[in-house]
Amino acid sequence: MSRLELIDENIRNIPEYVPGKSIEETAKKYGLDPASIIKLGSNENPLGPSPKAVQAILEYASKVHLYPSADAGELVDALSIYLNIPTSSICAAGPGMDGLLDNLMRLLIKEGDEVIIPIPTFSYYEIAARANGASVVYVERKGDFTVDIGAIQKAVSSRTKVVFLCSPNNPSGDVVPESDVRILLESFRGLVFVDEAYVEFADHSITDLVMEYDNLVVGRTFSKIFGLAGLRLGYGIMPYWLKKEYMKIATPFNVSLPAVKAGVAAISDKLHIEKSIAMVKEGRKYLQEQIPFKVYDSMANFVLVDVSPLNASEVCEKLLEKGIIVRDCRSFKGAGPSLIRVTVGTKEQNMRVVNAFRSV
Numbered sequence: 031m032s033r034l035e036l037i038d039e040n041i042r043n044i045p046e047y048v049p050g051k052s053i054e055e056t057a058k059k060y061g062l063d064p065a066s067i068i069k070l071g072s073n074e075n076p077l078g079p080s081p082k083a084v085q086a087i088l089e090y091a092s093k094v095h096l097y098p099s100a101d102a103g104e105l106v107d108a109l110s111i112y113l114n115i116p117t118s119s120i121c122a123a124g125p126g127m128d129g130l131l132d133n134l135m136r137l138l139i140k141e142g143d144e145v146i147i148p149i150p151t152f153s154y155y156e157i158a159a160r161a162n163g164a165s166v167v168y169v170e171r172k173g174d175f176t177v178d179i180g181a182i183q184k185a186v187s188s189r190t191k192v193v194f195l196c197s198p199n200n201p202s203g204d205v206v207p208e209s210d211v212r213i214l215l216e217s218f219r220g221l222v223f224v225d226e227a228y229v230e231f232a233d234h235s236i237t238d239l240v241m242e243y244d245n246l247v248v249g250r251t252f253s254k255i256f257g258l259a260g261l262r263l264g265y266g267i268m269p270y271w272l273k274k275e276y277m278k279i280a281t282p283f284n285v286s287l288p289a290v291k292a293g294v295a296a297i298s299d300k301l302h303i304e305k306s307i308a309m310v311k312e313g314r315k316y317l318q319e320q321i322p323f324k325v326y327d328s329m330a331n332f333v334l335v336d337v338s339p340l341n342a343s344e345v346c347e348k349l350l351e352k353g354i355i356v357r358d359c360r361s362f363k364g365a366g367p368s369l370i371r372v373t374v375g376t377k378e379q380n381m382r383v384v385n386a387f388r389s390v
C-alpha cells in the first residue's frame with residue numbers, strides 16, 4: 031500500500047496552485063542579474079509598501095513574543111472607518127484573503143455541496159472548495175470575459191452553496207455590474223462571494239450591499255494596492271450572523287501582531303494609496319495603447335494581452351530572456367493558449383514591457 035492512499039482521492043486530484051515566477055528562479059534560469067529583472071507577473075505594487083507600514087513592522091518586531099489579539103480588533107476598527115461599514119460585519123484574515131477563503135469553505139462546505147466558478151478566474155477558489163469536499167461547477171464567461179449571469183443562474187442547483195465572482199476579475203480586469211450581483215443574491219439560497227482584491231483601482235465596489243443582503247460576502251486584501259503581499263493579510267465583509275460562526279472556526283490569532291499594526295498604518299497613508307492608484311490608472315492606459323496586440327479593457331492593476339496567432343508560452347519566454355516576468359495564463363482553466371497578464375509597473379517598467387512586446 032502506498033502511503034499516498036492516506037490522502038483522499040478528491041484531494042489528490044486537485045491541480046497545484048501555479049504562482050507567478052520569482053526573480054530568483056528567473057535570474058538563475060536565464061543567467062541574469064537579479065537587479066535587472068522586473069517582476070510584473072503577480073500584480074504586486076511596484077511602489078512597495080507604505081513607509082508607515084514598514085515603520086510599524088519595525089516598531090513591533092521586538093513584541094512578537096506576545097500573542098496578538100484574537101480578533102485583530104484594532105485593525106477591524108480601522109477598516110470600519112476606511113469602509114464605512116460597522117465592525118460587526120468585518121473579519122480580518124490571515125494568511126491573506128486566501129486564508130479567509132479557506133476558513134469560509136471549511137465553515138460552509140459539506141460533502142456533496144456544489145460551488146459555481148465562472149472561468150477563467152483566480153484559481154484558489156477551486157482549491158479551497160475542493161479541499162473541503164465541494165464539487166465545482168464551472169461556467170464559461172462570455173467571449174469578452176464578462177460574467178454570463180444567465181448561464182450562472184442555469185447552473186444553480188439545490189446543492190449550490192457558493193457562487194464565486196471576482197470583480198475586477200483576475201485575469202481579465204472587468205468588473206461585475208451591481209445589477210448582476212443583485213440578481214444572483216436574490217435568486218438562490220446560498221452565498222455569493224465577491225472577490226474585490228483589486229477594487230481600489232476600479233471606482234466600483236459592491237461592498238455596501240452586505241448591509242442590504244444576508245447572503246453576500248466580500249473578500250479583500252492588503253496584498254495589492256497596499257503593497258503588503260509578503261505579510262499575508264486580508265479581510266472579509268459579511269453579515270453578522272456569518273461573522274459570528276466564522277470567528278468560531280477561524281484559526282486563533284491568524285493575523286500576526288506586525289500585520290495588524292502594518293495594516294492600520296497602511297490604511298492611514300492616504301498619500302501612498304493615491305499615488306499607487308494614479309500610477310496604475312496612467313500605466314494601464316499606456317500599456318493598452320502601446321502594446322501591439324489585443325489588450326482588454328481593465329479596471330485592475332494589470333492588463334490582459336491576447337498574443338494570438340502567437341502563443342503565450344513563446345512570448346513569455348522571449349520576455350523572460352529580457353528579464354521581464356509576466357504571467358502566462360495557460361494555467362488558468364478556460365483561458366486558452368494565447369493570453370498573458372501584465373502587471374502595471376512604474377513608467378520605466380511599462381516602457382520596457384512595451385518595447386519587449388514590440389520586438390517579438
Ligand SMILES: *Cc1c(COP(=O)(O)O)cnc(C)c1O
Pocket residue numbers: 073125126127128129152196199200225227250251252253259262263264
Ligand atoms: C491576489 C489575489 C488574492 C489573494 O490575496 P492574498 O490576500 O494575497 O491571499 C485573492 N483574489 C484575487 C483575485 C487575487 O488576485
